[in-house]
Amino acid sequence: MRVLVIGGDGYCGWATALYLSNKGHQVGILDSLVRRHWDLELCVETLTPIAPIQQRIQRWRDLTGKVIDLFIGDITNYDFLFKTLHKFQPDAIVHFGEQRSAPFSMIDREHAVLTQVNNVTGTLNILYAMKEDFPDCHLVKLGTMGEYGTPNIDIEEGYITIEHNGRKDTLPYPKQPGSMYHLSKVHDSHNIHFACRIWGLRATDLNQGVVYGVLTEETGMDELLINRLDYDGVFGTALNRFCIQAAIDHPITVYGKGGQTRGFLDIRDTVRCIELAIANPAAPGEFRVFNQFTEQFSVSDLALKVKEAGKALGLKVEINNLENPRIEKEEHYFNAKNTNLLDLGLQPHYLSDALLDSLLNFAVKYKQRVDNNQILPKVTWQR
Ligand code: NAD
Ligand code: USQ
DSSP states (O other): OEEEEETTTSHHHHHHHHHHHHTTOEEEEEEOOHHHHHHHHHTOOOSSOOOOHHHHHHHHHHHHOOOOEEEESOTTSHHHHHHHHHHHOOSEEEEOOSOOOHHHHTSOHHHHHHHHIIIIIHHHHHHHHHHHHOTTOEEEEEEEGGGSOOOSSOBOSSEEEEEETTEEEEEEOOOOOSSHHHHHHHHHHHHHHHHHHHHOOEEEEEEEOEEEOOOOTTTTSOGGGOOOOOOSTTTOOHHHHHHHHHHTTOOEEEETTSOOEEEEEEHHHHHHHHHHHHHSOOOTTOEEEEEEOSEEEEHHHHHHHHHHHHHTTTOOOOEEEEOOSSOSOSSOOOOBOOHHHHHTTOOOOOHHHHIIIIIIHHHHHTGGGOOGGGSSOOOOOOO
């Protein structure tokens, strides 16, 4: 298939682009490189040194003989997006190209507006371009488990059947997101659902949990193909941060009581889930939702697992419960369904297999690159 990976220079996108290329798909990467710019603005860097996108793609071609097309530009620019789609003629669009950090979106009004304009406009432009000239293309859109929040009932995959005053219907599952970023994903989901219902487009919304790990078969083939691994207080995510903290002897930063429970998955499962979604496309008019995670953990569970795994490397890991910079429930019910992708054939990697090979060993190898000033959270949810 011809697959356009929007956001293909990022963490999930780069691993996915190489994986799909290796599987024989004709891959194009579209990216504005804005994430590299945001890193510079915040003075943060990935733990792992990433090469410029042109060098990455050239190296991939030298190693494998496989060509990845590159389109540098911003999808909030409709003209650029439309011309790229005409040049590339995708069968599937995998859309990772958004501002994805909750703390970034909560810095101030400007960052909230930037996040929502970037994310909502980009996705709307894709929908309009598809409506205009690519109505059969399948949109595979990265959403987030955080769209649901932490309700006191089981979380279904996108829809819930409700009986009310003697009548019954299956409706979109209620959304209670916890940041301006997570809210942008809810807005996207509504817009995509509308485009499927009204214009007959086909889309899969992948409500992904928190991704961990840095190693995939392809990104591990060469140093120039290495993926990014964020550890700073804005872009770093829970488990990735905890492993890097362990490597540099920094107490693990559990926010508040640490009972916050989320869905997690290995980056090797992210790429496989995308493959499964594009191989089994949604029907015309269908807005399909998959919950994309493999295991649920509380942040305290994760901290303890990192502490335990660290022993094998001789690391003495401390855990510190910091005052929570976010406003969120710290003890709550959480039970989310995730059977759709398993039914399509996903065979999960479990955390116990990834902690050393895909995280702690990398963290130790590159620990000299860590800037200790970027570990503690600086953004708060308070007024
Ligand atoms: P990332 O920041 O590493 O990558 C995103 C990429 O998109 C960057 O390369 C950036 O330059 C590009 N981009 C952003 N806005 C763009 C625009 N307007 N036009 C063109 N390119 C643009 O993020 P990631 O961690 O790879 O996340 C990818 C997607 O997956 C996001 O949509 C995110 O919400 C979702 N997601 C990520 C995680 C996670 O744990 N990383 C979990 C769940 C969902
Ligand atoms: N947390 C800590 N300590 C830390 C960092 C985070 O206790 O040092 C806690 C947070 O308070 C939160 C939980 O861990 O309760 C998850 O935080 P996170 O930063 O790992 O993840 P989140 O902000 O939710 O965002 C990340 C990605 C985002 C994606 C989301 C999936 O950045 O793109 O959408 O995970 S989910 O969480 O399922 O919505």
